[in-house]
Amino acid sequence: MRINKSTIDQHNEAHHQVHRQKFDFIHGQLNDAEALIQKLIDFNVAIPSWALGTGGTRFARFSGAGEPATLQDKMEDVGLIHALNNSSGAISLHIPWDIPSDYNAIKQLASELNLKFDAVNSNTFQDQKGQEHSYKFGSLQHVNKAVRQQAIQHNMEVIQHGIALGSKALTVWLSDGSCFPGQLNFRKAFQNTLDGLQQIYATLPADWRVYIEYKAFEPNFYSTTVGDWGQSLLYANKLGPKAFTLVDLGHHLPNANIEQIVALLMMEEKLAGFHFNDSKYGDDDLTVGSIKPYQLFLIFNELVEGMDARGMNHATDLGWMIDASHNVKDPLEDLLQSVEAIMISYAQALLVDRVSLNEAQQNNDVVAAQEILQNAFRTDVRAIVAEARLRAGAAINPLQFYRTQQVRNQLINQRGNTIASGL
Ligand code: LRH
Ligand code: MN
Numbered sequence: 527m528r529i530n531k532s533t534i535d536q537h538n539e540a541h542h543q544v545h546r547q548k549f550d551f552i553h554g555q556l557n558d559a560e561a562l563i564q565k566l567i568d569f570n571v572a573i574p575s576w577a578l579g580t581g582g583t584r585f586a587r588f589s590g591a592g593e594p595a596t597l598q599d600k601m602e603d604v605g606l607i608h609a610l611n612n613s614s615g616a617i618s619l620h621i622p623w624d625i626p627s628d629y630n631a632i633k634q635l636a637s638e639l640n641l642k643f644d645a646v647n648s649n650t651f652q653d654q655k656g657q658e659h660s661y662k663f664g665s666l667q668h669v670n671k672a673v674r675q676q677a678i679q680h681n682m683e684v685i686q687h688g689i690a691l692g693s694k695a696l697t698v699w700l701s702d703g704s705c706f707p708g709q710l711n712f713r714k715a716f717q718n719t720l721d722g723l724q725q726i727y728a729t730l731p732a733d734w735r736v737y738i739e740y741k742a743f744e745p746n747f748y749s750t751t752v753g754d755w756g757q758s759l760l761y762a763n764k765l766g767p768k769a770f771t772l773v774d775l776g777h778h779l780p781n782a783n784i785e786q787i788v789a790l791l792m793m794e795e796k797l798a799g800f801h802f803n804d805s806k807y808g809d810d811d812l813t814v815g816s817i818k819p820y821q822l823f824l825i826f827n828e829l830v831e832g833m834d835a836r837g838m839n840h841a842t843d844l845g846w847m848i849d850a851s852h853n854v855k856d857p858l859e860d861l862l863q864s865v866e867a868i869m870i871s872y873a874q875a876l877l878v879d880r881v882s883l884n885e886a887q888q889n890n891d892v893v894a895a896q897e898i899l900q901n902a903f904r905t906d907v908r909a910i911v912a913e914a915r916l917r918a919g920a921a922i923n924p925l926q927f928y929r930t931q932q933v934r935n936q937l938i939n940q941r942g943n944t945i946a947s948g949l
Contacts, residue, residue: 527602527936529609534921537930541922548909559910562876566914568841569872571802571865572616572644573604574849575624578858581811581851590856592937597624598635599941603858605639610927612920613865616644618847619691621684622654629690636691644695645737645845646688650677651701651745664702666722667715667751674722681726689731695798695845696730697772698723699739703746703753715751720764727765736769737798737845738762741777744809754778755787762796770798774849775825776809777801785824792832799845802868811851813860815867822867823903826875834880840872856934862924866911873907 538545553559578600579593594600601617608614617636626632636643650665658676663669665677685696702719704710727736740758741750752758755771762769771791778784791797804810804817815822833840846868852860879898886894912922921927928934 527606527933527940529606529931531919533931534609534919534927537927538916538922541926545909545912545916545922549913552906552909553913555905556877556910562873562910563914563917565840565876566869566873566911567612567918569869570613570615570841570846571868572618572845572847573607573614573861574618574620574801574847575600575604576620577848577850577852577861578603580857581853583853588853592934592939592941593857595941597626597632600624601632601635601639601641603937604641606933607858607861607865607924608640610921610924611862611865611869612915612918613869614861615640616642618644618647618697619687619693620647620649621680621687622649625687626691633691643688643691643693644847645697646684646691646693646695647697647699648681648684650680651699661701664700664715664751666700666719667702667710668718669714674718678722678725681722682729685726685729685731685734688734694733695735695737696726697737697739697798698726699741699772699774700752701741701745701750703743703750704748705746706748710749710751712749712751716757716760719751720761723761723765723769727769730768734768735798736765737772738765738769739772739774739777739801741774741809742779755791759791759794759796770796772798772801772845774801774803774809775814775822776803776805776811776849780807784821785828788825789828789832792829792836795836797832797844799847801847801849802864803848803850811849813850813855813867814848814864815871816863819867819871820903822871823874824899826871827878827899827902830872830875830878831880858933859925859928862928866924869911869914870907873910874902874905877902877905877907 580587580590594603604614604617650661653660659673666674668674688696730736738752738758738761740752740754742753743750758771762771773788775784802814804812804814806817848864850864883895883898886898916922
């Protein structure tokens with residue numbers, strides 16, 4: 527479903543006066559609002575192809591209506607989100623869930639929708655129909671060479687799909703691990719996995735990157751072969767300069783200090799980027815910023831500090847992706863909320879008075895340091911984020927537009943009550 531520019535203009539007209547009042551209020555308080563707004567306009571977060579339908583758990587999946595049934599439908603939905611917030615100009619595909627039947631048609635559609643192809647994701651955590659060897663006991667770690675070779679071959683094929691689409695990165699998340707003590711030789715599992723990743727790495731084009739995504743547990747519940755940032759960094763360092771560590775916010779043990787992990791990975795120039803989501807317990811894949819918005823702000827605070835320390839381009843030098851699953855929300859509303867939360871945390875992090883913070887840190891003035899951070903976190907930047915959208919031709923209030931225009935109902939009229947294949 528394509529959104530007419532005129533419909534967005536009417537929406538912005540209706541919201542203009544209230545927005546202008548809020549914007550003028552905050553604009554007057556900021557040192558360099560224009561630079562901040564330009565950074566927000568340039569910033570994009572990739573949308574995962576697998577998060578456009580309703581997700582579920584092992585207990586149940588309550589499917590929604592009007593959901594995408596094809597890759598084209600999924601791209602149309604990402605294009606719709608991008609038209610409303612101008613901050614979602616890329617889609618991340620998962621292979622084999624999203625193998626294009628016609629590359630030229632898919633690339634043509636992507637350019638019509640102003641979308642790029644972000645990292646492509648391999649999948650050796652499920653057995654596909656007709657697959658020769660099962661991944662029940664792992665893939666790259668597997669004790670059986672034929673299983674490892676099958677997984678290596680799959681990742682090499684995913685790279686070829688990515689090259690054909692114009693992607694520049696492969697994300698490898700391995701569910702490999704064990705469920706019981708004694709089940710696995712950790713050293714051999716690591717060495718098998720490293721050997722497999724080295725063979726995959728060798729087929730990466732010169733300008734490509736491989737993102738090693740770690741996860742503490744699930745689906746294995748005793749050990750995970752890429753279980754934390756330290757293990758992922760070990761692989762990335764042994765693989766070489768094109769290998770990096772990807773941080774999925776939901777993949778940590780309770781109370782992990784993710785912002786510290788981010789600061790150190792950036793210091794080591796080994797941070798790939800993110801799978802943004804939120805969680806209270808495990809890998810809950812909830813809406814970004816819905817449970818721990820202060821943690822998200824603290825992560826962006828470290829990102830801005832670290833990127834500026836190295837003169838990095840905020841918009842392009844790291845991988846910005848969402849990885850969420852929607853069990854009770856409309857997937858598109860959930861994604862609109864997630865992108866908004868990311869833009870708000872990024873804007874607040876850009877407001878941190880770094881000179882004063884550095885001074886407070888040098889003086890061990892703990893109280894002042896907290897006040898400086900929380901002053902930024904407690905600044906309502908929503909009008910600034912909305913202004914960035916307005917200037918880029920998007921909607922002042924995407925979620926309100928989505929509801930007022932009854933977009934889901936229009937999708938249902940278009941697609942019928944199609945039930946999409948969720949995770
Ligand atoms: C694993 C993960 C990984 C994806 C999958 C859909 O939990 O975060 O990034 O491959 O979700
Ligand atoms: Mn993930």
